[in-house]
Amino acid sequence: MPYKSIENAADKYDVVVIGSGLGGLTTANRLANAGHRVLLTEHHHRLGGLATWFKRRGHIFDISLHGFPHGMIKTCRKYWNRAIMDSIVQLNNIVFDNPQFTIRTTFDKVDFTSILTNRFKVARASVDDFFNTVAGMNFYDDRTMTTRELFEQFFPGRSDVHRLLMEPISYANGSNFNDPAITYGIVFSNFMNKGVFTFSGGTDKLIEMMVEELEKNGVTICTNSRAERIVIDQGRVRGVEIDGRFIETACVVSNAGILNTIDDLAGRASFSAEFLEKIKPVQVNNSSCQVYMGIREGERLNDIGDLLFTSTAPAYDVDEMLDMETRSRTFSLYYPKTRPGHDRYTVVASMNARYDDWAGLPEERYQKEKEKMIERSLVDLERYIPDIRQKCDWLEAATPKTFQRYTLHTKGTSFGTKFEGLEVSRSLFNDVKGLFHVGSVGIIMSGWLGAINYGVIVANDADAYLRS
């Protein structure tokens, strides 16, 4: 795609959006659609942020297209276009396999209710009560209750039920039993309610369709263009320095991580002491590891499921899931149906991970640990596809360092910050006029759906500011 380099951008824009994750893309599109002159600047050569892909020897590997909630259908129709919405399809075959249970599910409320009552023998009244309670949770509710307390209230002592209901959410947004129940409620109601969906054609097709829409709306897109500094004077945004060039603007929407935005782009000196106090408790979420397996041309894989939540750990344990040698991983299977017209199969194993475990390793040990992770993933996958090694002609691994390098996010975070980051992100523009943040924060604003929806909210804020 022919993107501009920053030398070809104009000297002045109404808004500069820094970063092209799904949040940044959506904000840029909405603001351009509202009639503002928008520059979208991305440090990488490709748009999409974590919604990305790469090609190796004829294989196309999707990084974060494992599944998203039903809500994406409405969101894409309302805030992008009908063609994007029409490419969303359901994944019907979700598998859980661990020492506590093996089940296949369509990942919707009806099926979960049936599994909980028939298989796990939980009273129907408790199941209904749980679903009604989480569906009724909203942002303004009590935030002191933890997810652990929520589960103990409805399913006391049932570690198997806790695992079924928590493990997919831990993979989806890095949250765990210690996070506020409210975040669980909002995400669970979105995610484990009406099934899990994917984008037919892959991430590359989605981003291509989004770019068409951005171009139609007149957004100037610059890639390989890293924003170095947001220029702030007397509490107001004046412009952005991008690769040594100053672009004048009164409004910046940063899709860089919230802490990167404050520390690296705006600088702490731009904020009040009161605001800086608010930042202190902000914790970044965990990062990820992945193993990419390309299946040799001409080889086939039997349908063993679309998404497999597998573990040989005895029970759900968030520390075990983050361990470098975790025995818990999801396998995403990409059959040719995922990419119509592309007759290839790929498998991606995803694990949660801590940046600090990987970042300090000397190079030789780092490479060795990557190889060991590939090997562990193959051993696990052999339980479902015994001849997987013979079928693969490409194996590669990514670690938190990889995610940090491509997105620049603090500690390579995959899902932004914990809950307290949301208020910081939302109140940035109260402290510096014209400065907004969009992107994964607060657990509820992460994932493809969260990032796009947040993009709409922030576009509305920035639009109101520009019009005032």
Ligand SMILES: Cc1cc2nc3c(=O)[nH]c(=O)nc-3n(C[C@H](O)[C@H](O)[C@H](O)COP(=O)(O)OP(=O)(O)OC[C@H]3O[C@@H](n4cnc5c(N)ncnc54)[C@H](O)[C@@H]3O)c2cc1C
């Ligand atoms: C391994 C993995 C699997 C995932 N799987 C799923 C899934 O199955 N379903 C789902 O819904 N979600 C998934 N997610 C989460 C989802 O991908 C993200 O929450 C979402 O894409 C984040 O969007 P964002 O707007 O926060 O921006 P990001 O994607 O984080 O993008 C930020 C962008 O800003 C750019 N940037 C940063 N600093 C600068 C700078 N100074 N100058 C210019 N550009 C800059 C970065 O290069 C990047 O392009 C997954 C994430 C990971 C890591």
